[in-house]
Each structure stands twice: as C-alpha cells, then as structure tokens.
Amino acid sequence: MTTLRQRLARREYAITVELQPPKGSDVKRFISKGVESKGYAHAANVTDQQGSVMRMSSLAGCALLLRSGIEPILQVTCRDRNRIALQSDLLGAHALGIENILALTGDHTALGDHPQARPVFDLDAPLLLSAASCLERGTDLAGGDLQGAPTFFKGAACNLDPQDPELELFKMEKKISAGAQFFQSQAVFDAGRARSFLKRAGRLGVPILLGVVFLKSAGMARRLESIARGTRVPESMLRRLETAADVRRESLAIASETVRDLADLVQGLHFMAFGWEELIPEALQGAGLAPTARAESDEEVTSGD
Amino acid sequence: MPLMFTRPKPLDELSALLEERPSVFVLGCNGCENCFGNGGVEGLYRYQQTLAELGRTVVAEALIDLACEATHDRLWLDRLAPELARADAVLVVACGVGVQVVAGLVDKPVVPALDTFSPGGRVGQAWAFESCAECGECLLGLTAGICPVTACAKGLRNGPCGGSVDGRCEVNPELLSCGWARIVERLRASGRLDSLKALIPAADHSRRRPSEELLTAIAALRGGESGR
Ligand code: SF4
Ligand code: SF4
Numbered sequence: 001m002t003t004l005r006q007r008l009a010r011r012e013y014a015i016t017v018e019l020q021p022p023k024g025s026d027v028k029r030f031i032s033k034g035v036e037s038k039g040y041a042h043a044a045n046v047t048d049q050q051g052s053v054m055r056m057s058s059l060a061g062c063a064l065l066l067r068s069g070i071e072p073i074l075q076v077t078c079r080d081r082n083r084i085a086l087q088s089d090l091l092g093a094h095a096l097g098i099e100n101i102l103a104l105t106g107d108h109t110a111l112g113d114h115p116q117a118r119p120v121f122d123l124d125a126p127l128l129l130s131a132a133s134c135l136e137r138g139t140d141l142a143g144g145d146l147q148g149a150p151t152f153f154k155g156a157a158c159n160l161d162p163q164d165p166e167l168e169l170f171k172m173e174k175k176i177s178a179g180a181q182f183f184q185s186q187a188v189f190d191a192g193r194a195r196s197f198l199k200r201a202g203r204l205g206v207p208i209l210l211g212v213v214f215l216k217s218a219g220m221a222r223r224l225e226s227i228a229r230g231t232r233v234p235e236s237m238l239r240r241l242e243t244a245a246d247v248r249r250e251s252l253a254i255a256s257e258t259v260r261d262l263a264d265l266v267q268g269l270h271f272m273a274f275g276w277e278e279l280i281p282e283a284l285q286g287a288g289l290a291p292t293a294r295a296e297s298d299e300e301v302t303s304g305d
Numbered sequence: 306m307p308l309m310f311t312r313p314k315p316l317d318e319l320s321a322l323l324e325e326r327p328s329v330f331v332l333g334c335n336g337c338e339n340c341f342g343n344g345g346v347e348g349l350y351r352y353q354q355t356l357a358e359l360g361r362t363v364v365a366e367a368l369i370d371l372a373c374e375a376t377h378d379r380l381w382l383d384r385l386a387p388e389l390a391r392a393d394a395v396l397v398v399a400c401g402v403g404v405q406v407v408a409g410l411v412d413k414p415v416v417p418a419l420d421t422f423s424p425g426g427r428v429g430q431a432w433a434f435e436s437c438a439e440c441g442e443c444l445l446g447l448t449a450g451i452c453p454v455t456a457c458a459k460g461l462r463n464g465p466c467g468g469s470v471d472g473r474c475e476v477n478p479e480l481l482s483c484g485w486a487r488i489v490e491r492l493r494a495s496g497r498l499d500s501l502k503a504l505i506p507a508a509d510h511s512r513r514r515p516s517e518e519l520l521t522a523i524a525a526l527r528g529g530e531s532g533r
Contacts, residue, residue, distance in 0.1 A: 083507060105466045108458055110476045121459040124466070127507050141507065159467060167489055170501045171464050178504055186467070229468045229475050 002099050003071050004043045005153040007268075008182055008207040013289065014268035016073060016184065016209060017280065018045040021061035023054065030061065033277060034070045040281045043071040045102060045184070045270070051227060052079060052112025059089055062098045073155065074098050077106025082122035083131060083141050090132055094150030102155040102184060103128040103175075126178040129154055133179035156180040158208065159230045160194040160201070160262075169200060176206055184270040187213035187224070189233045189254070191261035198265040207267035212259060212283065214251045214276045218242045252279050256286030263287060309400050309439055310515065311343045311419040313351075320359050322416045322446040323394060328364045329356055329416075330392035332381070332407060334372035334399035341400070343419050348398040352418055356396070364388045372403030378410055389413070401437030401445065401452060408450020412495055415450040417443040422513055441512035447505060449491035456484025462505040465489065 007014045017037050022030050037044050046061035062072035074093050076086065093101065105128075109119040123131060131141050138149035156175040162168035172183065183206060188194045194210075201208060213228075215221045218241045221233040237254060244250035259269060269289070271280050323329065331352055339345030349366055356363055365388035367381035382389060389395070394414045397404040401421040408415040422441035438454045444462065445452060454460045458476040465485035468475025472486040492498045515523070 105459070105461065107468065108476045110458075119459060121461060122510075123507055124459070124461045124463050126463045126504055130504060131507075157467065163470065164489070166498065167464070167501070170499065173502050174463060174504060177502070229470045 002043070002153050004073065004100050005181070007042060011267065014043070014207075014209060015041045015271070015284070015289075016043050016045055016268065017041045017271045017273065017277065018047060019061070019065075020047050020050065021056035021058065021064075023056070025056075027056070027064055031064060031068055034065045035068055036277065038070055040284060041271070043073050043100060045073040045075055048075040048077045048104070048106070049080070049112070050075075050107075052107045052109050052114070052117075054112070054114055059093055059096075059098070062093065063096050066097055071100070072098055073100040073102055075102045075104060076128060077104045078121050078123045078125070078128055079106030079109060080117075080120055082120055086123060086128060087131055087135060087140055090135055090152070091146075091150060094152065099151060100153045100155065101132060102157065103132065103180070104157055125156055126174050129156060129175055129178035129180055136179075153181055154179050155182045155184055158183045158185050158201070160185045160188050160197050160208070160210065161190050161232055162197065162230065163232075165197050165200065168197070169204070172201060172204055172206075176204060180206060182206060182267075183208045185209065185211040185266075186228055186231050187211045187272060188258055188262065189215075189231070189237050191258050194258075194262055195265065198262065202265060208265075209268040209270040210259065210262055210266040211270050211272060212255050213272045213274070214248075214255055214279055214283075215241055216251065216274070216276065217247060248276075248279070251276075252283055252286065255279075255283045259283065259287035259289070263289070309337070309341065309402075309421055309423060309437070310519070311341045311400050311421050312441075312516070313343060314418060314420050314443060316355070316359075318442075319355070319416070319418065323356075323359060323361055323396075326393035326414065326416075327361055328391055328393045329361045330364050330385070330389050330395045330413070331356070331366040332372060332378070332395060332397045332399070333366065333368040334370075334397075334403050335368055336371035336373065336403070337400065340398065340403075340419065344398055348418075352396060352398055364392045369399075369403075372397060372399035373406050375406055375410060378407055382407075382410055401439070401443055404443070404445045405436055405450055405452055408445060408491075414446070414495070414497070416446040419443065420512065422515065439513065440508065441514070442509055444505065447500065447503075448488045449495070449497070451484060451488045451491065453484055453488065456487065458484075460508075461485065462508065464501050 046058040048058040049055050058075050062074045065072040103125050105125040109117040132152050138146050218238045333349040334340050334344040365385045370377045394416050396416050397407050398418040404417040420441050420443045421439050423439035435455050440454045469483040474481040474483040
C-alpha cells in the first residue's frame with residue numbers, strides 16, 4: 001500500500017507536489033527536485049506533458065523518482081494514447097511499483113507545442129478511471145482475462161471554485177463511481193467560495209487535496225486563468241501582487257492564507273509551484289503544518305507496518 | 306460532408322433510452338432517399354411495431370419531408386402540438402443531423418431510432434459545420450440532442466473537460482463554443498442534468514465501420530471492388 005493511500009485512509013494530512021520531467025534527456029534537475037521534495041512531501045506527481053508540451057514520459061519520470069526513494073503519482077492523460085496503450089501503460093506502471101495514479105482527460109493538442117499532432121481522446125477521465133478499476137478486477141476493457149491483476153490508488157482532478165458547482169459535483173460523483181479514491185484540486189484563490197463548495201463536496205466522502213500555486217506576478221496570474229482554465233484569480237489578489245514590494249513574500253502570504261482558511265475542510269495539499277518549490281516548506285509552516293511534524297508522523301506510519 | 310448511412314439502433318439501447326417514457330411521438334424522414342433505406346413510410350411502420358413490442362404507446366406520428374430542415378419540422382410539430390405535449394419522448398427515425406435539428410425545436414427528450422455511420426466517400430459540402438460524424442452508435446438520446454462527437458473538440462462522452470469556461474472551448478475560446486456547455490444547458494433547462502452522473506461507455510469504434518453485408522453490396526455495385 002502506498003504512503004499516500006495509507007495516510008488518507010488514516011485521515012492523516014498528505015502533502016503532494018507536482019514535478020515536470022525534463023524536455024530532453026538530462027534528468028539531474030528533475031531528480032534533485034524530487035529528492036528535495038522528500039523533506040516536505042509524501043508523494044510527488046509526475047506530469048504527463050502538461051499543456052500538451054512534449055516532454056519525457058510521466059511513466060519514466062515516476063520510475064526515476066521511485067529509484068531515488070520518492071513515492072510517485074503517475075499522471076495519465078487521454079490525449080495521446082488510445083485505450084490499448086493506456087491499459088498497457090497502467091500494467092507497466094504497476095509492475096514497476098507505481099500504484100498512485102491521477103487520471104486526467106488532458107488538454108487539447110492544439111494548445112501545446114505540437115499543434116500538428118492528432119488528438120486521441122479515445123477515453124476521458126471517468127472512462128480512464130473505470131479502465132483502471134477494470135484492470136484491478138482482472139480483466140481488460142474488452143473483457144479479456146489478465147495474468148495477474150494490478151492494484152492502484154486512483155485519483156482525479158477537481159475544481160473547488162467552479163463556475164457551475166452543481167455540474168462540478170456531478171462530475172466528481174461520476175469520477176467516484178468510476179473508481180476515484182482521492183481528488184487533487186486546481187489552484188484556489190477565493191477561499192470563501194471554495195469553502196462553501198467544499199462543504200458540499202465533503203459529503204462525497206472522498207479525500208480532497210487542495211491545489212496550491214504560488215503566483216509569481218499579476219501577469220502570471222492572468223496567464224494562469226488561460227493555461228489552467230477554470231482557475232479564477234480575484235482582482236484583489238492581482239492588486240496585492242501588483243503593489244507588493246516583495247512579490248515572493250506576497251505570493252507566499254497569499255498561499256498560506258488560503259491554506260489556513262481551508263485546511264479544516266481538506267485532507268491535504270497539492271503544490272504546483274512552477275519552479276518555486278523552495279517556498280513550500282515555508283508555506284506549510286505559515287499554515288501551521290510544519291514539515292518537521294510531517295516527518296515524525298511519517299515514522300509512525302512506517303513503524304506501524 | 307462524408308457520405309452517410311443509417312442502421313436501426315440495437316433494440317436494447319433503444320429500450321434503455323425509452324425507459325420510463327411510455328408515450329412516444331414518432332417523426333419519420335422522407336429525405337436522403339428515405340434516410341438511406343431506414344426512413345420514409347416504411348421506417349415509421351417499422352417503429353410502430355418496434356414500439357408496440359417494447360410496450361410503448363405512439364401518441365402521434367408524422368412523416369417529414371426533410372427532418373434536417375427546421376421549417377419542415379415546425380410544420381408538423383406545430384400542427385401536432387397537443388399530441389406532442391402528451392409525449393414523454395420524441396423518437397426520430399432519421400440521420401444524426403435530422404435528430405439534432407428536431408432536438409433543437411422541442412423541449413422533450415429526443416431519442417434517435419437509427420445509428421448513423423459512413424461507408425466512406427463524400428457528398429456535396431452543404432454545411433459549414435459538420436454536425437454528425439457518422440459514429441455508428443448515436444448518443445443524441447443521452448446528450449439532449451446535441452452531438453458530443455462533433456460539438457466537442459475532443460469528442461468527449463462524459464461531460465465537459467476542465468477547459469470549458471464561460472461556455473467556450475479551450476481550443477479557441479473566441480471562436481468556438483463548448484459543445485458540452487450547450488448539452489449541460491439544455492439538460493438543465495429540462496431538469497435532466499443529473500443524467501450526467503451516469504457513465505457513457507467508451508466509444509465502440511467498430512460500429513463506425515460498415516457491415517460485411519453493406520461492404521459486399523457496395524463491392525457488387527462497384528464491380529467486385531469495395532474500395533476499402
Ligand atoms: S452521436 Fe453524433 S456522430 Fe454519432 S450518429 Fe449521433 S449525431 Fe452522428
Ligand atoms: S471545452 Fe468543451 S468542447 Fe472544448 S474540448 Fe472541453 S468539453 Fe469539449
């Protein structure tokens with residue numbers, strides 16, 4: 001059983017961080033970011049060519065992290081692979097010791113650096129979750145028997161500040177019935193709205209990790225709304241960043257405030273730091289979730305086994 | 306647009322789409338050479354029988370010249386408005402284009418009787434936007450009569466992706482509406498939004514292909530060569 005699964009099952013806080021494999025064959029920086037993450041996170045997501053920008057595969061990235069003793073979460077999108085390739089990668093992941101997965105539909109190829117590529121979308125996020133559940137039951141999507149059934153800890157994405165809360169809840173319910181066992185959310189900047197949504201989403205009974213992004217500038221915040229569509233950054237936040245003497249401090253303050261405001265309604269945090277990973281330990285401290293406390297409880301987990 | 310063909314939807318699918326919808330209003334289409342062999346009077350007659358076998362009541366039926374032409378549909382829909390009001394669903398015996406046009410005109414659940422597929426080849430480019438991709442397993446009965454295969458840039462089957470914002474599609478928010486946002490809007494307007502919770506299975510791409518039977522018929526017409 002993965003640490004992530006174990007912690008969430010025990011209702012313990014889980015911290016995850018998103019890492020991007022390199023565009024190229026040099027994995028040094030990627031691995032060192034992974035090794036650093038051991039100081040503050042329980043597991044690291046490896047992105048699957050986020051924004052449809054071609055990079056090293058998330059499967060290879062997860063295998064590299066695992067070798068360095070970091071628990072990986074395999075992000076899998078439906079953009080590039082049909083159901084045959086997706087099932088095959090999932091079987092491969094399990095054989096390599098990768099059990100946490102995050103099933104995503106994926107961005108359209110038109111948005112990335114290879115707009116010429118064919119978009120696949122043979123499955124979508126709920127169907128990918130149900131494909132993973134199907135493999136766990138020992139058969140493939142066509143009903144064929146498997147030699148050995150894998151196990152996964154299956155996650156999905158959600159938006160805690162959605163334009164259409166009712167629709168978002170239906171989408172979450174659908175993902176849960178397809179097999180989702182945890183959610184990692186998009187970044188949240190309006191804690192008030194997210195709070196009222198979380199009160200409803202909390203009833204679904206599946207742990208939610210709150211997405212945290214450090215806004216590097218007002219410009220980046222605006223771009224974020226078009227890159228991570230569905231993310232909403234209030235005007236007041238933009239003004240804070242524009243007028244701040246020290247943008248890093250301000251960004252850290254914004255993140256810590258949001259985390260503090262919502263901590264009681266989520267079961268963990270998911271950092272998407274875009275290069276500012278070194279701020280994470282401070283953000284945790286600012287929110288009263290010191291990384292040292294995390295390390296201690298981690299020992300409890302291992303000694304308990 | 307690609308050349309279209311139709312075949313009757315499998316009975317179990319049709320029956321599921323008409324679940325808890327006892328009274329059915331049936332529209333046939335006289336166009337496209339009687340909907341490629343499945344429309345016209347014969348089509349209407351066949352579905353009278355099918356609906357009787359499924360235990361459904363036909364409240365009214367009409368044969369439209371071209372179901373894909375809103376003016377033709379309106380003529381009958383207006384004339385039969387009282388019957389339409391009593392129906393639980395509208396069964397449209399026409400291609401995917403016809404079903405979508407009807408679905409845009411009535412506020413009842415619209416159910417496609419046929420699956421539209423393509424044997425290959427193209428006919429004249431009559432429409433600026435493709436509204437049916439001949440997927441061979443028509444989803445219109447689950448998606449408020451708007452085709453997710455063509456109206457969604459990713460052809461998604463289980464609701465909008467995260468890129469759907471303000472009803473616009475992530476691929477080009479300025480120029481493209483999000484097909485799923487339109488489906489959601491229409492489902493909500495008719496109080497059926499919770500139907501989104503049910504998982505629509507993965508596409509069966511084998512149903513896109515013409516049957517052995519049809520390939521053989523085409524081969525015979527082309528002098529022993531199916532062209533595939
Ligand atoms: S779902 Fe769309 S593509 Fe498939 S038959 Fe119906 S209208 Fe055509
Ligand atoms: S934004 Fe809407 S139309 Fe575009 S890919 Fe997503 S669901 Fe499909």
